[in-house]
Amino acid sequence: MAEVEIRAVSKAFRRTHAVVDLSLSVGDGEFVALLGPTGAGKTTALRLVAGLETPDSGSIRIGGRDVTGDAPADRDVAFVFQQYSLYPHLSVFENMAFALRAPIRRVPEAEIRAKVQEVARLLHIETKLHNKATQLSGGQMQRVAIGRALVRSPSIYLMDEPLSSLDAKLRGEMRLELKRIQTDLGATILYVTHDQTEAMTMASRIGVVEAGRLMQIGTPREIYENPINAHVAARLGQPMINLLPAALFAGIPPGAKTIGARTEHLMIARSGGDVSATVTRVEHLGDQSHLHLDLGGRPVVTLADPEARLGPGDMVSLRLNKPLLFDAAGGRVAA
Template sequence: MAEVILKNVSKSFGKTVAVSDIDMTIPDGAFVVLLGPTGAGKTTTLRLISGLETLDGGEISIGGRVVNGETPAQRDVAMVFQQYSLYPHLTVRENLEFPLKSPILKTLPEEIKRKVDEVASVLQITHKLDNKATALSGGEMQRVSIGRALVREPQVYLMDEPLSSLDAKLRTDLRIELKRIQASLGATILYVTHDQIEAMTMATHVGVLNEGKLVQFGTPREIYENPNSLYVASRLGQPRINILPADLFGTAPKGAHRIGLRPEHVMQGEGRAAQVGRVERLGDHTRLHLRLDGHDITTLADPHTGYTPGSEVKIAPHNPLCFDAAGNRIY
């Protein structure tokens, strides 16, 4: 595996700036998630690292080697796409073998068999090796697609929303599987998603992108607890952070225009009286959807709470995040 370093990386398509002056270090063995909405520059960054797009400016190095002028094959990276990209007429084994039969890799037949059997075992698809790709379920197809990258043992794995087309249960299962595989292999993975749950549960580091710029980079806990802007604060957290006028509770510092309250930071039992609009009982906890002076507020409550729609509950902020009129954090 290898460290990946981006220095002042930029890319435009005509007049559209896709990536602008990104500086980022992906540590060796890290699971880095690029997070942001559609158009933030996530996939373009991935494609620039892979060599599928050419840089307009800046420098990319992989394992201490500048790769700006190298082809995708020379960069020794493996990419997993959102769609399965399997050969339907081949068996699972033949699909897994295909990258290893490249004349560039020159892999011996016995080594091909060893690697395919090993990856199939890791992905729990050994019993499917002789099946045609078309006979697999969606989750199995994506496992094979991931397996085609794993057999390569490249310096870096690049994954572009590989779980987004799967149903909720399969996404959960494969999130756990991917993290387990990454930990066991010590793999360096750069993973693109707009799903904050994937970022929170899998990443060792999260890079938040906005309009082609890297606006914050850190551990998921750092990004969640100490965002540097309103935009970043809104990227992580489920339910979403409550964004409210700074003077709603009368406790904001000078210069604050809005405050951000995570649901767990809305204290109950004292403060201002809010109306309960909806109660979501989710087993291990309950969500309360409140209304205060025309503003919606979501908070968490005991799973056995007796609140019902129309109830009144007093609330107060605890450790609110404060932002100025431009959305920048006030510390």
């Protein structure tokens, strides 16, 4: 494994600026996730590291070596794509061994067999090695795609939303598996996702990306508790943070125009709070409920005790508890 450094890299496609002045380092053995919506430039950033795209400016270093002008095959990276991209006519074993048999590597056959079997055990697909790729379930195919990268033992693994096509239950299982494998191998991973749960549960650091720019990078806890602006605050948290006009509440510091209220920032009671709101809907989710409120014509969503006997039309009282504050431009304001 090796450290990867992206230094002031920019990339445009005609008039579209996909990546703008991106600087980022991924430490040896670190799991870094780039989090952002579709079109934010996340995949382009991966393709630049892989050598599938050439930057307009800036440089990329892997293991201290400048690889900006190197071909993809010379960069020692492995790419896991969003789609499985398996060879359907080959067995699981042959799919995983394919990269090791390339003329540029010439790995001995005994070593290939041992490596594939070792990685198959890690991924719990050792009993499927003789199956054709078309005989596998979606989750098994994704494991094979990940395994094909793992057998390479490259400097860095680049993963482009590899779990997005799986169902919710399987995504949860694969998140745990992928994090376990990364920890066991000490692998260096740069991972792209639009799913905040994937980023928060797997990554050691999260980089929030918007319109090709890296807005903020930090541990999941740092990004959640101390977002640099309202956009970053809105990327993490379930239910989504409530962004409300400061004028709705009394005692807000000067300069704060927007209040960012997560569920832990809102105290709910029948009376005695700062403002009153009307319940519009209750979503019962078992151990908790999502409470939808109307606060002065503004929608608010928070969590409520499922034992609370609240229903549409009920009045509740809200009190703020150390919320996040933002100025008119969305920048963070000190409480």
